[in-house]
Amino acid sequence: MSDTLPVQAPSHDSLSGSAKHATETLPAVLTIAGSDCSGGAGIQADLKTMLACGVYGMSAITSITAQNTQGVSAVEDVSPGILAAQLDAVYADIPPAATKIGMVSNARLIEVIGDALRTYQAANVVLDPVMVSSSGTRLLDENAESALTGLFGLCRLITPNIPEAEVLCELAAGSIDTPDAMADAARRMAARYGCAVLVKGGHSVQGASDVVAEPDGDVTWFRGEHIGNSNTHGTGCTLSSAIASALARGETLTSAIRDGKAYLTGAIGAGLDLGHGSGPMDHAWRWR
Template sequence: MSDETPLHAVTTTLPAVLTIAGSDCSGGAGIQADLKTMLACGVYGMSAITSITAQNTQGVNAVEDVSPDILTAQLDAVYTDIPPAATKIGMVSNARLIAVIGDALRKYQAPNVVLDPVMVSSSGTRLLDKHAENALTGLFALCRLITPNIPEAEVLNGLDTGAINTADAMAEAAQRLVSQYGCAVLVKGGHSVQGANDVLAEPDGNLVWFRGEHIDNPNTHGTGCTLSSAIASALAQGETLSSAIRDGKAYLTGAIAAGLNLGHGSGPMDHAWQWRER
């Protein structure tokens, strides 16, 4: 007989968070960035893939959407077995898939939905056709928070490109979207208007600015995915919306500041920066 004491598993639980988004084979954005962020932020990450992309730090070369049936099956599998305490929605490129997501959010009464409206790139390139854009805005009423960048906030408000060019304009755009859709809105400043400052408008009229540190690093692939996933992770752990955004921005800032340099274009961030030896 062995004298060794057998090991017994200790039962533990973690808040679960679901990401509904596209896949990035280079690992810097999309599902891959979301799951890395969720692990780093202390939750159990799950995924429902909306599309497969062939992309890297230099651009997107190909996109193939999954079928509505397989997306429905993924969502049913997750929500019926490990109900997420928060759900993050990222890239969804067609109206049929958006309809599937809306049906699932209603059916399962999903809490703490954070939607990153991947409609317009930071350079102003439109990523969705008008039909899909209209379908996407139909999800906003089911969300706790949406996180448009400035070009996306301009599209959602029906403004010309470049119209949001001051802090007051950012705040006004966020408040108009709250009035129109009923969810909280975080307009992200990026590096073009107010440095890295973002503004949150809430349905109760609360307006909060989150000041960000400008970091001189061109490798920022996946920032929107990372921030929205970090916010969803904090909400799943019971944080208030303002606290979740503050913690999410701090995590994102650390990931950028780590200075990871991979690839020949705009590279990914270091999602595991907290664990690196300094």
């Protein structure tokens, strides 16, 4: 078992320096997720994160939502055909160095994504399993859940929060209530699905500390402290996109997670306050 502290965020000067030397070799990253019209989560948050993390962002939309800081009022999935066409258009022309997968609400769309990942031998796939809402409501039916877990073997990393980890481990709600339980759940999923698993500790188990387990059983903790800001809409989208961006830049998985957490910490800590509910974060905090 190893123990890692989050890295310090890159300085404004170093970020500007790398931006000045961006060339046609700028790594591309694809997000496959739903659209959030209020801009705080989904593909909007993903693309903002990718830009801030120094990669070229692309998107394939799985669903269109009507939502804001107070909740979701409508969802309409795209057709399997248009999702497949989006994926073909991207992978055939600008092959991404990493792919992030977010909200996918039905089994047929998940099957389309799996077909594309296999056909194009997608590298560095990071999947944020959007299965359980922050209030504990299950968001996927049994068929969709089974299809989603079928994608895990194609992934470099999956990033469940604690309620999602409990579902994936077939545990009762509230069972993962200690750091040891978090690490054990991560190990179980990594062994079962054959990919690295990052269990996020933002649900009051270990403050803001997360733990990743590799399929070989190696475990690493990423320590973090809770930030007193209730405006955290889109944290899962942002973290997974930041990690995918770092992987696309050639970082190791450990370094990518560390850098992703540092970026997310800065975005939350910037203290942006928009809307009447749980608002978005400041994805451009590095330039303020």
